[in-house]
Amino acid sequence: MDKKVVLITGGSSGIGKSIGTYLAQKGFTVYGTTRNPKNYPDFKTFELVQLDVKDVESIQKAVSYVISKENRLDVLINNAGVGITGPIEETPHEEILHVFDTNFHGPVHVMKAVLPQMRKQSGGTIINITSIAGYMGLPYRGFYSATKGALGLITEALRMETKDFGITITNVAPGDFATNIASGRYHSPVIEGSAYQEKYSRILKAIDDDVDSGGNPIQVAEAVHRIINQKKPKIHNPVGAFLQKFSLRLKKILPDKVYEKLLLNHYKL
Known part of the structure; x- marks a missing residue:
């Protein structure tokens, strides 16, 4: 078989660029989008x-362009996305719509665009880049958690709907990695005199510090490469620091209120 053809949304920077560079070095034919x-x-x-x-x-147009050049499309990596922070009560609704359009509706539209070609060639892999934040409602990141959680659930549903077509659909959920996501994230303004002012401003700084001190995004690229080469990859593939991945295990086994208490203590709320 010829080299696999890969399409990566949001491929010009951050995790998308790291994935594309890594796969290109491994001999894949890579197209990124911006x-x-x-x-x-x-x-x-x-x-x-x-x-x-x-x-x-x-x-x-982008999907048709790649198919016209390569006559196939083997792997879609739905990576494009934006961050958002803010108190739920004070986040402007137009920003809520924007983050859902980008992080949820956008990836769904891209999957719809590539599925006919993958059915035609009786195979393909779709990897949705979600987030460890998508497994829990994080304070002051609720809308980001919601978009990534929704994409993870769509991944589960679409796997079952397409299981007879030879298509593999899964997700990779990164934790905190050192990328430029903070510069493009929408921050709801810290409002002077707001009931959320002190706690939100403190957590906002902690969120940016976590990104700055995050791991090397090459770890995500390596995980994506492994998944592409696996016959039956797992549905959910968290990638990140031990404590971030361990928090997902705790969420599964602890009572809701106990887990909530852990988050409250972590964020000093």
């Missing part, structure tokens, strides 16, 4: 294609 390839004139590692996950027409 909203404006002209912003990356010196990007040579793999080809960047224009795609905005909030624009269905651009999604269709």
Whole structure:
């Protein structure tokens, strides 16, 4: 078989770029996407294609372009996404809609675009990049948790709907990694005199510190590579520090209120 063809949304920076670079080095034919390839004139590692996950027409054009060049599409990595922080009560609704359009509706549209080709070739792999935050409602990151949790549930459902087509669908859930996500994250403003002012401003700093001190995103790339080469990968694949992954095990076995108490203590709430 020829080299597998991979499409990575949000491939110009961060985790997406790390995955694309790693897979290209392993001999895969990689296409990454970005909203404006002209912003990356010196990007040579793999080809960047224009795609905005909030624009269905651009999604269709990008997928058609890759298929027209390669006559197949073996792997989709749904990586494009944005962060958001803020008290639920004070987060502007237009920002809530934006994060759901980007982190949830966008990946769904991309999956819809690639599935006909994967059915036609009787095989393919879809890897949705979710988040460890998607397994729990984190304070002041509730909407981010909600988008990633929803994408994880869609992954579970779509696996069952497509099981007869030779298509593998799974997700990789990173913890904190040292990327530029903080610079692109929407922060609800800290409102002077707000009931949430002190706690939100403190946690906001801690969130950014966690990203800055996070692990090397190459760990996510290695996990993606392993999954592509596995015949029957797990549905959920958390990647991150030991304590972050261990927290998922605790959530499964502890009573809800006990687990909530652990989170409250962790965030000093």
